[in-house]
Amino acid sequence: MAAVHFSLPLPVLPQGWSAEKDFKSIGQLSPATQRNIEPVGPHFLAHERRKRHQRTFSEDDRIQAQENVKKVEDDDVGEISEPEDPLMLQRDAKDWKGQDHYAVLGLSKHRYKATETQIKRAHRKKVLRHHPDKKAAAGSSEDDSFFKCIQKATEILLDPVKRRQFDSVDEAADVEPPSKKQAQKGNFFKLWSPVFVAEGRFSKTQPVPRLGDDKSKKEDVEEFYNFWYNFDSWRSFEYQDEDVPDDNENRDQKRHVERKNNNARKKKKTEDTTRLRQLVDDCLAGDERIKRFKKEERAGKDKKRLEREAAEKKEKEDAQKAAEEKERLRKEAEEASKVEKAEGKKVKEAAKNAVKKNKRVLKSSVKDANYLLPAGEEAGAKRVDQVLNDVEAVMAKIDAEEMASLAGKLGGVKVAEEVGKVWSEEAKRLVGAGKVKEGELKVIGT
Amino acid sequence: MSSQEEGELSSPEITAIGISFGNSNSSIAYTSGEGKAEVIANEEGDRQIPSVLSYIEGEEYHGTQAKSQLVRNSKNTVAYFRDFLGRDFDSIDPTPCHASAHPQKHESTVAFSIQDQESDAQNIVTVSEITTRHIRRLASSASDFLGKKVNAAVITVPTNVTEEQRVALSEAAKKAGVEVLQMILEPTAAVLAYDARPEAKIKDKIIVVADLGGTRSDIAIVASRGGIYSILSTSHDYETAAGVQLDQVLIDHFAKEFIKKNKTDPRKNERSMAKLKLEAEATKKALSLGGNASCSVESLANGIDFSSTINRTRYELLAGKVFGAFTRLIEEAVRKADLDILDVDEVILSGGTSHTPKISQNLQRLFPPTTRILSPSTLPTAIDPSSLSARGAAIQASLVQEFEKDDIEQSTHPMVTVTPHLRNAIGVMVVSEDVKKGLFSALVEKETAVPCRRTGVFAVPRDGGDVIVKICEGLREIKVSKKEKAKINGKPASDDSELDSDDEEDEEAEEIREKVWKVGTVLAEAGVKGVKKGGKVEVRIKVEADLGVQVEVREAGGKGGVRGTLEKARVVENGSA
Ligand SMILES: Nc1ncnc2c1ncn2[C@@H]1O[C@H](COP(=O)(O)OP(=O)(O)O)[C@@H](O)[C@H]1O
């Protein structure tokens, strides 16, 4: 065959791809199917030459080759699958409306489920047995009544419209709903499931949801009942029509029958809808799952409430605990600060006392040094005032520490001259630090 | 098949034709010197020769003449007998013969009781003998036409033919002086008839052959792979979808018309029914060509003439159910082959009933627009569906007539024909802008018989460079998506359409079904380096008879390239279809 051209490009070789001789064998072909090829046409000849190479094959080869070949033809008409009721064989084809078409074709077990192929095959099997010519050959009478029944059954079942009309009223396919008592004995699902499978044959929507079992999920059960309460059915009742006279003479009569038939169809359809609704009601009423779901729902609600309450309680407790903790911390802090304060007071008191003491030292130092006058010289009131003013001024300019240091220095000297020297040094220091102005200190600064 | 050695004394010259032997009609064809198949008309000018024999006072009538005897001489007229050959009485369906000589049990076979001699005696004539007489007449018509004694043939048989039926047919033909070189299946013959046309290109395709006949319809799904054909599935119908059911629609229609006027049902009287049947069939054929057709029967019942017309629309309406059955039968066969409607590339309509335009139209609706429907009303170049079988047989006859019969038997032996077929397609990954993961492109289709070899030529990225050839199996999947409702100017509905918007919502959105490839097993990777700008890469995949795979990849026109082999696959045991 000629090469085929593809317009879409091949992918770029991925980076880092490498293989020995640029080829990587990765997988294996799926298993092949053994089939027959047709020994026909010029291309087969080429195939045949390649395969045969002048060899001859034997009967054994034939058997061997055919062993696994895929069969294309269905097996030929087999046996009729169900026994034929002798009463059925005597049926009159004229009464075709009363005939069970599935039974006539031996498809009682299949009914609405029978496929078109099954019906055709069933028909063929029956024809092979019941054709009048076969009867004649077997020496029995040339009664072809049952053969006509077969033809009628096939005509109806192979016609999709007619088949639906018959299936609509095929009571043999119905499954009776169980009584309340039966269903209560623990066989609820086993008894009801087939009822809905059978009813489901009338559904326009396929597939139809199943009843399920004890383990079904709540959504599925809800979906099931929803489906059945909104059932869309193709079931109709024209099969049970009264025959309409087909002569043209009696038109009124014809119209009358037609009207009657129409009304009857409608009535039956309404009844059927009601019947189905009742059936679903009954099933629902006995469905323990619904009760369980309710209970679970209730339990679920209770559980939620309890959980909520517990949560609330816990929240409260937590809040309380938190408050308590806060309070405790607050108190602790308070205590601490109290202690701190108390201690601070002591220190301050001590400092104050020290300052007082030092001030006394400072004041008494000048007094003891005769107000910085040479010994024997009477210090006048003026002189006392001046010196004390200077001392006050220095004390106002220095802090507690400086005061302590000054007091320390003054404490260490007793000689009046030395005292004056300490004061004049202090005055100098203060002037140097810019704390007092030159000449501000009248006595001690000189 | 090796030709005989020269000089060896061979049997007398072989003149072989193709015979299509149907339940309703038979055809004969030969292959001209230029290799073209031609259908031969008999002395009466018929190319569709009714498979009917009738006897009047010892004289034998054949074909159309015999068929017309169904009215006056039905008891001595044998029709619809092909399917009885090679079968026992218990396994035959006598239904088609209700208006002609009835089949009966005779020893282990089927026979007819007819007056075929001048005397009044009822003779038991076996179906085998009837077949011999029929083939003798066919061969004689062919001999007259060719001016040479026809002594061999390829004959077509249905796909569900049994070994016993093959043997019986071969023996019956031999008695008529015709050696059956080979029996080939009817659908295969139809495919071959199309493929043998000079303009035909051999392509891999899935073909539905719908052989719609008189009393039965047979569908076959054929995988055509490089000119090798494999039948994947078949379906058959004997009761709802064939020519006689369409005849019946017209018979009932005209009978009702007759009853209305004359108060008598022509169907109740055997002879009236036979007349009406022949005429209704003629009307039906006329409706395949024209929009109107008449039906006239002299003295239909109680001496009253009947004449009426019907138009095609009316007919198609009345026959709607039968037409539906044809479509369903075809769908069944597609399903049985594990295929989808979308997998079908071609539908070959074969058999007399395939002339019916409505059937082709229905198939045009069933299949996607890309599927070619080969029938007279859908394709002007279609081959006459009634002749396909015979043409195919004639072509095959021309291919095998030089060979010895034993040689042909050895060549068609199951040791030769039973062959592994690929389960999945094999292909190469390519890049598409809208699909990031890459796309699978099939090179070898599934159901290809091995050994096989396919070559693909692939584009490379615009600037060339290094590319990778990733060889995988592909699995065909059907993607179903819902079509968006048409919106007007971006708005879903305008004000005035609000009223009926309710039912519109109820309507199911239209489904769009498309074929997509899913990448299956990765088989191998090959790197091709330094492909030049605008270059192409050639990929050759060869699957050997033992299922070994050889891959060859190279730049087109370049030397060297990459080669590799894969591990061999298994052949699997199969159940029935
Ligand atoms: N032009 C036509 N239009 C419609 N039906 C036709 C036409 N020609 C033949 N037939 C019908 O085709 C059927 C015969 O088809 P054929 O393939 O010859 O049958 P068989 O395979 O059973 O021998 C008959 O029912 C015949 O009426």
Ligand SMILES: [Mg+2]
């Ligand atoms: Mg045919």
